[in-house]
Amino acid sequence: MCPSNCSSDKRQGVCDKKYGRCLCSSGFGGEDCSVALHGSQLVFTQLFDAARLPTDSQVDHLRKQLPRFGHSLVVDTRGSLWMFGGFSLTNGPLNDIRLFDTKNNSWMPVTVDSTGSMPQVRYFHAAEIVSSRREIYVYGGLSQICHGDDKCTSQREEIGGQTNNTLDDFWKFNHKNQRWIEIKKKKHPPPLAGHTLTLFRSGESESLVLIGGFSPCCGFLETVWEFDLETELWNSLNTTGNGPLGVYGHSTVYHAPTQSFYMFGGYMYSINQTFISNKLYAFHYPTRFWSILPTFEEYNPQRLNLPQARYLHSAVTTDDYMLVFGGRSHYNTSNSLIAYTYSCNQWLRLLTADVEIVGSPPPPTYAHAMTLDVETGAAFVIGGFDGGIQSHVTRIILPKDLCRLWKGKNKCRKFLGCNHCDIMTEHGDNITLCYSNMRINEESCEPRDHNATQVSVNNGVVCTAKWLSKRNCAQYTTCTECLAKWPSHINEAQVCKWCSNCARGRCIPEESECERENKCSVRQRTVSDVSQCAERQCPASDCDKCVSLGSCVWTRQVLLSRKFLSSFYGLWYAYYHYAIYIRVDVYQVIH
Secondary structure (H helix, E strand, O other), X not given: OOHHHHHHHHOOEEEEOOOOEEEEOOOEEOOOOOEEOOOOOEEEEEEEEHHHOOOOXXXXXXXXXXXXXXXXXXXXXXXXXXXXXXXXXXXXXXXXXXXXXXXXXXXXXXXXXXXXXXXXXXXXXXXEEEOOOOEEXXXXXXXXXXXXXXXXXXXXXXXXXXXXXXXXXXXXXXXXXXXXXXXXXXXXXXXXXXXXXXXXXXXXXXXXXEXXXXXXXXXXXXXXXXXXXXXXXXXXXXXXXOOOOOEEOOEEEEEHHHOEEXXXXXXXXXXXXXXXXXXXEEEEOOOOEEEEOOOOOOOOOHHHOOOOOOEOOEEEEOOOEEEEEOOEOXXXXXXXXXXXXXXXXXXXXXXXXXXXXXXXOOOOOEOOEXXXXXXXXXXXXXXXXXXXXXXXXXEEEOOXXXXXXXXXXXXXXXXXXXXXXXXXXXXXXXXXXXXXXXXXXXXXXXXXXXXXXXXXXXXXXXXXXXXXXXXXXXXXXXXXXXXXXXXXXXXXXXXXXXXXXXXXXXXXXXXXXXXXXXXXXXXXXXXXXXXXXXXXXXXXXXXXXXXXXOOOOOOHHHHOOHHHHHHHHHHXXXXXXXXXXXXXXXXXXXX
């Protein structure tokens, strides 16, 4: 049950027979608590796994109640994890709310006030917690799926021979008095699934921002909606720049230092096609400006496939980096853990031989949920689907400074924003440190801090506005990437411009001339405003939205192209295959 008896003979851990796991003492980790922890490791801790429960366990009922996918997960100020809804192979769509206490690492009972109404069952909804109000907000999702003569009380939509309902209801759950309240407003977003709901906070002002999603009745949602928590009113935001035309199954985090929402991956609509995306977009809230954030080929070469395209993954954020886990790609399910550093626009692969990893990462999964406890800096992953439904709880701990993960001068200098130093102490000990040059560090290379006799420092790239302005414009192959703006330097002058009208456009430095840099036989047009890019003309994901623009025409040749149709049906296959068709298989077996 407990490997090596959790190193209890060394007082490094104890065996918890109730859950079939090791509980490690402070300062130790690993499956058997045998690894001493320090601040330069990536640490995974399995806090719960239904597969490890003893057959005679007092909590054996959790085997059937907890496995799910398409659920939501948030964390309160006490470090308690609140999980809502999702899809179970045993019970179908769910509307239960579950509590995992990270202080004692146990599932706790939740007694919901049943005197009021409750939200109906759902999955692929969106949820967010507002700690100042002790409330969890839930919008939309997919609800009951019907088969044959089964009765469904909700409004139906026929998809691939199956009946489904996409929801547009909005609820809040007060986790202090444990009561649900429905928020009913005349003006609100359309029915949605696969969207995100993210808290925006600036001073005393708080609101919820809804991005993306899809429904059969309304197609892709390209409008950004905001719910004012003070007035309890929904409003659609007037945005500019280059935002996604449509996306679902993506992730969104709010990065307070840049006052921006970062949206990554998902199933995305582009002109005449849908595709699994590896694109990162930023929505700068103060200016309501969208921009795609392309990678730098020098540091994230295309051959590394980083970041890999994915959807139904999860993401959390710190002030320094965004952490992305899992998801579904074209052909496989991923357990990859990657990070995006905001100041340097660099993607990092974390599950590599270069990183000291303690414990085992969660299995490959998608449609799981992840949240971050800001107080402790720990991320938590629960559930998901990988051919079967997961029921694990995994804690992930990373250093606040990601540079601390890298060992050796060559590895350290490989990553932007990192410095490396070698320290020789007066006792003859050699200490090496890799640390960020962008933040105040807990450890430094000052000789007095280590009683050092010799210190050698190798400075890495410092990711400043000046450094960003020296990027190579020629690496960008589209107008919108050429004219990208990074939120950390939103007011900096434009560095690149786009040359159009030739057979192939080209991105060149702002001070250069198109006729000289991109020679062709026609007169070229210089584009410096992203709204004038060709791919931003007539931006619409369906006919009705196209016509509403006033000066655009939707053509059947585009709509009915083979590539679009295969992508469209692929979209619905991806969205409903693991709910409807799994449910159909179970139904057929039972009957």
